Amino acid sequence: MERIEIRDLVPEPMARLRAEELDRRVWHRDLELRRGQYYLLETESGRGKSSLCSFLYGLRDDYRGQILFDGTDIRQFSRARWAEIRRNEIALLPQEMRLFPELTVMENIQLKNRLTHHKTSEQIGAMLSALEVEDKADTLVSQLSIGQQQRVAIVRTLCQPFSFLLLDEPVSHLDARCNELASQLILAEASAQSAGIFVTSVGNPLAITNLSNL
Amino acid sequence: MWRLLRKNISGWQMAGYAIASIVGLAIVIIAYQFYRDARGLLGESETVTSEYAVLSRPVSMLSTFGIGAKASEGIDQEDIDALAQQPWAKRVGEFTAANFSVTGSVEFGGKSMWSHLFLEAVPDEFLDIAPRGWGFNPADGAQAEIPIIISKDYLALYNFGYASSRGLPQINEGMISKIPFYLYLSGNGHSNRYRARIVGFSTRLNTIAAPLDFIQWANERYAPGQEAQPSRLIVEVDDPGNPEIERFLSRAGLEVAGAGLDKSRAATVLKLVSSAIGAVGIAICALALFILSLSVTLLLQKNRQKNSNLLFLGYSPRRVAGCYLQLVGWINLGVTAAAIGALLIASYLWRGPLVQMGAQPSSPWAGILLGAIVMVIITAIAYLSIWRSLSHLK
Numbered sequence: 208m209e210r211i212e213i214r215d216l217v218p219e220p221m222a223r224l225r226a227e228e229l230d231r232r233v234w235h236r237d238l239e240l241r242r243g244q245y246y247l248l249e250t251e252s253g254r255g256k257s258s259l260c261s262f263l264y265g266l267r268d269d270y271r272g273q274i275l276f277d278g279t280d281i282r283q284f285s286r287a288r289w290a291e292i293r294r295n296e297i298a299l300l301p302q303e304m305r306l307f308p309e310l311t312v313m314e315n316i317q318l319k320n321r322l323t324h325h326k327t328s329e330q331i332g333a334m335l336s337a338l339e340v341e342d343k344a345d346t347l348v349s350q351l352s353i354g355q356q357q358r359v360a361i362v363r364t365l366c367q368p369f370s371f372l373l374l375d376e377p378v379s380h381l382d383a384r385c386n387e388l389a390s391q392l393i394l395a396e397a398s399a400q401s402a403g404i405f406v407t408s409v410g411n412p413l414a415i416t417n418l419s420n421l
Numbered sequence: 422m423w424r425l426l427r428k429n430i431s432g433w434q435m436a437g438y439a440i441a442s443i444v445g446l447a448i449v450i451i452a453y454q455f456y457r458d459a460r461g462l463l464g465e466s467e468t469v470t471s472e473y474a475v476l477s478r479p480v481s482m483l484s485t486f487g488i489g490a491k492a493s494e495g496i497d498q499e500d501i502d503a504l505a506q507q508p509w510a511k512r513v514g515e516f517t518a519a520n521f522s523v524t525g526s527v528e529f530g531g532k533s534m535w536s537h538l539f540l541e542a543v544p545d546e547f548l549d550i551a552p553r554g555w556g557f558n559p560a561d562g563a564q565a566e567i568p569i570i571i572s573k574d575y576l577a578l579y580n581f582g583y584a585s586s587r588g589l590p591q592i593n594e595g596m597i598s599k600i601p602f603y604l605y606l607s608g609n610g611h612s613n614r615y616r617a618r619i620v621g622f623s624t625r626l627n628t629i630a631a632p633l634d635f636i637q638w639a640n641e642r643y644a645p646g647q648e649a650q651p652s653r654l655i656v657e658v659d660d661p662g663n664p665e666i667e668r669f670l671s672r673a674g675l676e677v678a679g680a681g682l683d684k685s686r687a688a689t690v691l692k693l694v695s696s697a698i699g700a701v702g703i704a705i706c707a708l709a710l711f712i713l714s715l716s717v718t719l720l721l722q723k724n725r726q727k728n729s730n731l732l733f734l735g736y737s738p739r740r741v742a743g744c745y746l747q748l749v750g751w752i753n754l755g756v757t758a759a760a761i762g763a764l765l766i767a768s769y770l771w772r773g774p775l776v777q778m779g780a781q782p783s784s785p786w787a788g789i790l791l792g793a794i795v796m797v798i799i800t801a802i803a804y805l806s807i808w809r810s811l812s813h814l815k
Binding site for chain 1: 424428727731732736739812
């Protein structure tokens with residue numbers, strides 16, 4: 208996939224609101240995301256950044272306007288096609304992380320990796336150690352701190368091929384040093400895949416220098 | 422994935438479903454198999470859906486002395502028409518009697534034995550056998566060989582009653598057909614000898630039957646001008662268990678010869694009882710399916726978040742549904758195996774007594790196949806309910 212186009216998008220529940228009540232940095236805009244380029248969407252909480260990510264990932268379709276992947280309206284995609292997109296074309300790290308608390312760190316990551324066969328166990332181990340959570344591999348996710356969970360979720364998100372990487376406040380629970388480590392890992396993986404990055408933030412953005420502000 | 426999803430499975434619900442469906446399925450297939458095995462005993466075959474009954478006037482004391490009223494005389498056209506109009510009567514045929522004198526004779530090495538005989542005829546479509554050489558061509562006249570069908574009971578009477586008590590040899594159907602004998606017909610100033618041969622044995626007709634064409638031709642020749650009143654009727658009925666038949670017959674003053682209809686009635690009762698038990702089994706199966714659907718829906722509700730997260734990761738809905746289907750599939754496989762086990766034990770137990778009574782129990786494959794079909798249907802319905810529950814997730 209080479210480009211994502213967003214045209215005059217607004218969530219259905221907000222469609223009745225007057226234009227000035229909506230955050231124009233997020234809604235009623237025409238945006239184009241290109242593969243290989245990095246974008247940052249920065250606004251305050253509650254302005255709809257997560258909703259936008261859900262729309263782009265096919266988790267919700269209660270919006271007005273249009274989203275096009277390489278010119279095709281995503282409303283046409285079947286559930287099977289969405290499953291394929293989520294395995295091979297778009298990776299999303301949601302703000303709520305969506306880990307399985309009853310599984311261990313490694314089981315959580317393998318649940319994704321067994322589907323994509325994208326990384327070897329050694330590569331996963333290396334990514335965990337790059338984010339300093341390698342000793343937690345066999346720990347239940349429910350026993351991790353939020354910051355540790357966020358790092359595990361980052362690793363899991365990277366265990367797949369993608370053209371675009373959507374990161375919804377990926378480092379909100381990380382300190383500056385961990386943010387730096389995560390940013391390097393993400394950047395390395397994205398550039399290896401020549402992927403585009405779309406990252407949202409409320410003021411603690413990913414430590415990547417060449418992010419263009421939307 | 423399985424490790425993740427199985428955590429919310431309730432063992433009690435699944436055990437409840439399994440027990441209920443084992444009981445239901447076992448009842449269905451055992452009832453079906455028993456019906457198949459036992460119906461041979463009652464003479465019902467798969468291809469015959471109707472039965473024949475031979476009807477006559479009851480013989481009363483008065484008719485014995487020749488002073489009978491109408492009820493003890495023959496059967497007239499009125500009776501035939503009334504019978505033919507009954508909705509349960511598919512076809513009605515008459516027994517046409519020979520109105521002339523018949524004598525049969527057999528020659529054994531120079532010695533001859535003879536006896537007075539009688540002959541009757543029914544339309545060919547009421548015969549239960551179609552022997553070779555049946556029929557009569559009037560052009561052959563006195564040169565014709567007359568084919569004869571006799572009741573199987575007569576042969577049994579000879580073999581097991583007469584022959585065994587007198588130390589005579591028993592004979593089988595093949596041997597009897599090879600013996601040529603002669604019929605002497607006389608009346609109206611004619612007297613002729615005809616070659617005759619027994620060509621078949623009937624279980625339906627207890628008479629000595631010749632082709633209808635021959636009897637009509639001979640009545641014309643040996644007893645012209647005599648009105649041939651049918652002595653008996655043969656009727657094909659669609660449902661021998663129909664109580665309307667008995668009511669009509671007693672009203673019309675007719676009785677049924679032999680146990681033809683009783684046997685059929687017993688077969689109908691067997692069918693009814695088997696169907697009733699089968700219906701109970703199906704009802705239990707339906708309730709079990711209901712439990713299964715509820716349990717699966719509940720499980721899917723409890724796993725809603727997990728299912729949704731699996732779809733989020735890129736698992737296809739088909740694959741997630743497949744995981745639950747596997748659960749249902751394994752349980753149902755176990756249920757089917759247990760029910761088939763029960764069927765095999767039950768059919769083993771009834772095989773001995775049924776064989777003693779003269780039935781030939783069929784192989785249990787029909788019951789096994791039925792069980793498999795029912796289980797495939799239940800699994801398919803469960804899969805649909807799984808698929809529907811998952812289809813709400815994005």
